[in-house]
Amino acid sequence: MKCVITSHNGHNVKDIPNIFNDKKKEIQKETLEIESSIIPKYKKKNEDSDRDITLCLEKYFDLEKETEKQRTMWHREVDSIFNKFGTLITSMRENHLAVLKANQSKLRGMIPEILQTVKRNKEIMKSNKVSEVTNHESNLVEYRNSLADPSVPIPSLKTSTVQGKEFSIELEKYKATLTQISLSSLKEEVSFSSTRELLDKVRVIATIPTGVKPLHRVVAVGGDKAWVSGLDKALKCVNIYGSVEQILALTQQIYPSDISLTREGELIYSISEDRTVNIVRREGIEILIKTPQEWTPEGLSCTKSGNILVTLSNRQQKMIARYHGQEVKQEIFKDENGKALFASGKLVPFIAENNNGGICVSDINAQTVVVLDTTGRVRFRYNGRPAGRRKGFVPRKIVTDSMSQIIVEDLRSDCLHILDQDGQFLKCLDRCGIPKPCGLSVDSEGRLWVGLFEKGEIKVIRYMI
Structure with a gap:
């Protein structure tokens, strides 16, 4: 007024x-x-x-x-x-x-x-x-x-035939042609150049807060959730929308060294201090593996055949053990010349099985990726130099995908290195905002779930197409 x-x-x-x-x-x-x-x-x-x-x-x-x-x-x-x-x-x-x-x-x-x-x-x-x-x-x-x-347009298939001289087939940008020349160049064009083009189409699908800081391990479940672990004495299941679906208190009073899923989708985790690999079932948590005296379990990978690959450590050396239940089916620790395959050290070497049965190990103590065949012979080593990173190579969690590509986290350079199954460097994923990646998994949709150590977040990344 x-x-x-x-x-x-x-x-x-x-x-x-x-x-x-x-x-x-x-x-x-x-x-x-x-x-x-x-x-x-x-x-x-x-x-x-x-x-x-x-x-x-x-x-x-x-x-x-x-x-x-x-x-x-x-x-x-x-x-x-x-x-x-x-x-x-x-x-x-x-x-x-x-x-x-x-x-x-x-x-x-x-x-x-x-x-x-x-x-x-x-x-x-x-x-x-x-x-x-x-x-x-x-x-x-x-x-x-x-x-x-x-x-999202549906692609069309184009074909051309000149009988006796040339056959060609094309799907969008991906084309193969058969003429009266060596086929090796064509295979390389489809498997290498096309893969490079696919890897150029990278996008972040989701950024998921987990509430776990620092975040150590991530394993995707299906296409919409993941188990995560850090320094807590518990495992947490979060979905792609950031909601907590389950919290599992561990029977041991220490955080796990690594986590993985069995072929049946059951969660397993390793506890170095009490030398156990444990499995989570409806009835509760059970001890699945008890490692020998002085050998502590670290990295885990469940194979398609139902076995479990475990990286073991003692004061002098590292070793890979293939377990079928409690029974050790294979031990790998020396090369064909009798020398140690992996460097000794305090850091955990991680492990993954590829589609061809090969064993991929991120030997962080040697700053090298080692890839073995099924018998344990070295197929190749990768030291990160083809990627041209200035800060050096510190490999952490390692996974493989449906195309047999090997994907490894580089903690120091804040990126992911992608190799083909024969060790050929394909690409570095470094523009997705992944500082200090420390957990890695591939979901059922073929996407990467990348854990961020300090932020306590997961980036879900579609890196192919």
């Missing part, structure tokens, strides 16, 4: 009842649009998602069928090329389905939220509380924008 009757009236004056009524009209208009337009569109999009997924599968089935038809026209020696195309199609299909399913999941998840918004808006419209009305924030723009369809 003083502003009106005195000289202090340099600003516009509006009655609070008018502001209140105008705001209610805006909320009423918003609610009407959500009920009459937005919600029906979300429900329709959700129904259309099933159709899109079915159509996507049919198209990819036709694509694979056409690929197999063309395969019969090519010589047997180029089977490796078609196997590569099959892998590319599978990867494209899984990525496409992942996008469609993620969009469907988002639609389903937002419908209850929108319904709750409508309910809340109606309650506000019935209310005479000024603060509830004036503090209302609209989500209408977000709801409108979230209806956009994901744009």
Whole structure:
């Protein structure tokens, strides 16, 4: 009132009842649009998602069928090329389905939220509380924008035949041609150049806070969650949305050296101090392996055959043991010249089995990756120099993927090194914001789950296509 009757009236004056009524009209208009337009569109999009997924599968089935038809026209020696195309199609299909399913999941998840918004808006419209009305924030723009369809085109297969002279097959940017020349260059073009192009298309899918600092280990479960561990005497299961699904208190009073999943999906972890590898079952935690006196278990890897590879350490040396239950089936610690395969030291060497049965070890004490065949003979060593990192090479967790590529964390250079199964350096992933990577796993969708030591976060990275 003083502003009106005195000289202090340099600003516009509006009655609070008018502001209140105008705001209610805006909320009423918003609610009407959500009920009459937005919600029906979300429900329709959700129904259309099933159709899109079915159509996507049919198209990819036709694509694979056409690929197999063309395969019969090519010589047997180029089977490796078609196997590569099959892998590319599978990867494209899984990525496409992942996008469609993620969009469907988002639609389903937002419908209850929108319904709750409508309910809340109606309650506000019935209310005479000024603060509830004036503090209302609209989500209408977000709801409108979230209806956009994901744009992922289905690739087409192109073939060309000049009988007796040339056959060619092309899938988007990936092409193979058979002419009257050596096939080795063609295999290299498909398996090496195409892989490099795939690795250039890297993006971060999610950043997941775990609440575990420092974060030591990560093992993905399916495509939407992971077990993690740090210095706590517990294991935590978090999903891709950052929610904690389970916390498992350990029976031992010490944190695990490493964690992994068996072929059946059961969680196992190693405790160096009491020389055990433990398994988590419905009935509780059981001791799966008790290592020999003076040998402590460190890195773990569960193989496709059901065995467990364990890196063991004593005061003098490191060793790999292949366990089938409690029984040691294989011990690897010397090369063909009788020299120690791995450097001694306090740091944990990590281990992974490749698709060809090869054993990949990140020997951090020697700052080297060592890859062995199934008999334990050295196939090659990798010292990180092809990547050209200035800070040197400190390999940590190591994994392999469906294309038999070897992926190893470089703690010092904040990146991931990717090699093919024969040790050829392919690429460094260093633009994903992964400072001090210290946990690594590949999920069922072929994505990397990278743990960040200091931040206590997981970066989910799609690194192929």
